[in-house]
Amino acid sequence: MSETPSETPKTPEIYKCCDNPQITYLAPVNINIDERTIGSVDVWRCAACMKAFCEEKTLGIDSITDIVGMPRIEDDEKWAVIVSKLQKGKDKWKLVKLKQNGMIKFETADEKFIDLKIEDYKIVDDFHSSFLVLDHIHTAVEI
Numbered sequence: 696m697s698e699t700p701s702e703t704p705k706t707p708e709i710y711k712c713c714d715n716p717q718i719t720y721l722a723p724v725n726i727n728i729d730e731r732t733i734g735s736v737d738v739w740r741c742a743a744c745m746k747a748f749c750e751e752k753t754l755g756i757d758s759i760t761d762i763v764g765m766p767r768i769e770d771d772e773k774w775a776v777i778v779s780k781l782q783k784g785k786d787k788w789k790l791v792k793l794k795q796n797g798m799i800k801f802e803t804a805d806e807k808f809i810d811l812k813i814e815d816y817k818i819v820d821d822f823h824s825s826f827l828v829l830d831h832i833h834t835a836v837e838i
């Protein structure tokens with residue numbers, strides 16, 4: 696087995712999103728503060744069912760995900776990044792899965808859980824905002 700060095704991350708263990716998963720790396724979405732990239736979200740997509748999978752990357756940390764293999768997402772959820780106006784640096788953002796409406800339990804940087812309101816896949820809160828990852832493929836988002 697020889698591996699060719701490449702910029703594209705290796706495909707993680709395949710999560711069976713459908714009968715014939717063909718998951719390939721799609722693109723990164725960079726997270727910027729003051730035009731400096733502080734992290735990114737890697738986006739993968741299944742060519743068979745078109746379901747997308749995301750993984751959070753903070754620069755300088757190899758792997759912070761505690762989910763083994765491909766992170767799961769339900770059919771009624773979308774990948775999003777929640778941005779906190781109360782935090783700075785790498786604590787300012789977090790990859791989440793949002794339902795269309797309702798509430799999400801959000802873990803803050805100091806490990807408290809707060810309820811945030813979701814309206815049409817967007818966080819509605821004085822101190823938090825959000826954006827959908829798939830709306831920003833191949834781009835950098837200033838937070």
Ligand SMILES: [Zn+2]
Nearest residue numbers: 712713741744
């Ligand atoms: Zn699939």
